[in-house]
Amino acid sequence: VNDGEVTIWNQVDSMVNPDIIQRIGELYGQIDFFHSRFVPLLEGNLSYNKPLTLPVDEYCTFLNVVKALGPKMVVPGSAAFKYRDELAFMNQVSFPITQDQFLRDLALFCPEVPCAPFFSGDVAHISKEEIHIDKQASDFVRVKEDDSHQITFKPHAYVPVIKTQTTDQAQYKREMEVVENFLENCLLERILNSELLGGWQHWQIVYQLEVFGQEGPQAWTVDFGRPGKPQLHKGEIGKINLYEGISSS
Structure with a gap:
């Protein structure tokens, strides 16, 4: 998104390569605010007997994209969901990286790029002169409870037996x-x-x-x-x- 003054890019789940980064630079110059992919999703791995480990090569591409893009600021911007009810056990085998871990790795890998956590309800103020984030400043959405501990990656946690939810x-x-x-x-x-x-x-x-x-x-x-x-x-x-x-x- 470009309004003529600043440029925001939400990567979502796009696969970004050097050609795309070069083209973005040609069109918009330096990105002001970048929502980066930060967690490879493993939601299908348990069902299909695939490895329940961090796919390091894929994760490294996320870090490399940030370094190559060189935005003015980057925030983690994907995978904001969790499983509930009888599928809650999937939370332990689906999200191998947290926002905090991604930000720590970014700070070591490309310390020249400012980074910060970003959650639902946070508001980013972006201008050519500066960028700052007001935590939970939105007037229409909030994080009611920080339950991020419920998606801690524990690939050897107990998997319950399938059962019907019908009691009648x-x-x-x-x-x-x-x-x-x-x-x-x-x-x-x-x-x-x-x-x-x-x-x-x-x-x-x-x-x-x-x-x-x-x-x-x-x-x-x-x-x-x-x-x-x-x-x-x-x-x-x-x-x-x-x-x-x-x-x-």
Whole structure:
């Protein structure tokens, strides 16, 4: 954003390379206020059995962008959310870097660039002469409580078992009827029409879907290694290559 006097850039989740930085410089000169990416998000890593560690190479690109861009001021500007309710455990495996850590690393890596924390409700006053931030000065939004400790990165923390959130018995019965009807009458047809079917059969994949209800889990399995048309089997067969677990609700 450029108003003719100052330029603000909110990187969001854009991947920035030297060509982009050069082009920005040609168009606007020195950036006055830069919202930088600061945390690589790992929200899908647990579900797909990927590493729960800081991707150092990706993180270093964030620092390098700030150094190459050389703005008048930089603030952390991404990943302002957290999980809640039954997904709260994801907070320990999704955010490997905090604002404070990013700012400490920036101060060591490129001390010539001023940096500061920036939260919802803070107001930045930006002019050609100076930049200063008033904490919680917004007249329409505030941080009600600093609960940042709830997203502290703890990749070996306890992961709870999947369970249904439905407590009403009548509602639970209706949900299970819908689940069982879909699995036993629709799932196999969709699998047979999938463009991935040939690959599953070639590699003789055994797929298991486990549904967690009030009485515990129930499993449905498809063995793509068996000759003939794949069949849906209720229960386990002693082997799993591809697994998914869901709640009945």
